[in-house]
Amino acid sequence: MIDRLKADLPVSYLCEKLGVSRSGYYDWVSREPSPMVQRRDELAAKVLCAFAASERSAGYRKVTAELHADGVVVDRKTVASRMRELGLIPLFAEAAFKKANQRSSRAVDPVDLVNRLFSSLTPGAILVGDITYVHTREGWLYVATVIDLASRAVLGYATGKRQTVGLIVRAMDRARASGHVATGAIFHSDHGSQYRAKSFAKYCGKYGIRRSMGANMQCWDNAVAESFFSKLKNERLTFTTRRAATHEVVKYIGHYNTRRRHQSLGYKTPAQALAKLTNPADTAKATPAAA
Template sequence: MIARLKADLPVSYLCHKLNVSRSGFYEWLDREPSGTERRNDELTGQVMTAFSASSGAAGYRKVTAALARQNTFVDRKTVAAIMRGLGLISPAAERAFKVANRRSLRTADPVDLLKRDFRSLTPGAIMVGDITYVHTQQGWLFVATVIDLASRAVLGYATGAKMTTQLITRAMNMAIETGHVKPGAIFHSDHGVQYRSKRFTRYCGKHGILRSMGARMQCWDNAAAESFFSKLKSERLNWRTFTTRRAARAEVISYIHHFNTARLHQTLNYATPHERLAELILAA
């Protein structure tokens, strides 16, 4: 193949790509190649030509298809081996490899400790959380919550202009400061990047909190957290227009206070979250 392409490309470049020495190439040039070597050489040249014709964007499947259109039928594994040997890889395939490699190195997400069982009899033993957003004329206001499953009380919340890990740690700090979060408590969330971050993992480890996550793209696995946001929006936010984030934040805080202290909760047999929390603390 080097002999066939050396009129268009430098011999040193071709030898480097094929991982052979220049002296070895010239020694080979002096002898008669076998039929198999000639066929392999010809196929390698066709693969390089097809790859070049795609401006270096084609993967081995498209190169195989391009060869078939020229009546050269070859197994795509053979084409993949040739391209791998030549170091021919498209930018898209290279990016996909890098992403896959980063994912393989990432710490595994926590397992689902709840399995959609949102019942709890001990305040602060199992908590759920999520992040939602509120539209304002200044831009989005993001809201993070920490909700106790036993009482359904919103123990902690935080708002901000950015959806960051700091947002959820601020909400968790507020929950911890209530004194109701038990040692070894479970915190269940979705697979949002903030909840998967190393910073939040370290935070939970420092405070003795066990992390739990449902399946990806399964909203029902975190239904208790999402239910609160549904009520917040349908009962207070959807029919209002906010000119500033500050106004939206005030409304969110007002609703959380109403939810905790005045709103009757069907799951709690029509008690308020704070009433149920007091009952459970007294019974303990």
């Protein structure tokens, strides 16, 4: 087969595809193959030519169709077998294999521990988080938040010019520093790469925080965080600098925690709801650290 194709393709390339050495090929040239081997080699040569003509894009179905168009009588299974033997893998299949391999090596995402039941009577027991962006003339400013589901209070936040695991860790650090994150708290998020990162999983494990994720590509599974961000975006305009935007974001979070009344909280503010849930006898003491 190499002898037939060497006028069109380099011998080294053909030998590599067939898994033989060049010296082995030249040794074989002096031998007379059997009729069955000749037929097999002829088909392999035609398969290789059809695959090369497609610029490595055709799978066994298209290669079979090309052979049929040339009058070659052969079935798909035989073509697929010859292509496997020759190591002919179409480019799309290589990309799909690499992607599948990456998915199989990735840690399994956490299960949904919230299941869209966005209510809680225990402050700090269920937290939700997400990352959004605010436009500035310097570029995007990314904002990560940690929100208490019971009171809707923003317990932690962080801003930065990149979406990184460090951004969500800083937001979680601030939430923990508020003193309102319960032992064994659930943290619910979407499937963003930052929340799936091994380093974030390790961080949560270190502090006894249980991760939870909703369905992939489904924003309703993280509706509380999405709702907060929609209010943030709707009530603030484009800023000149990231520094100015950060100042306004922090100011807005303070306003949100202490001034915005929620229907779901009986028209209390998040700070009032958190204070009442934390210490019903003294609602004036407890206020979110993020405010």
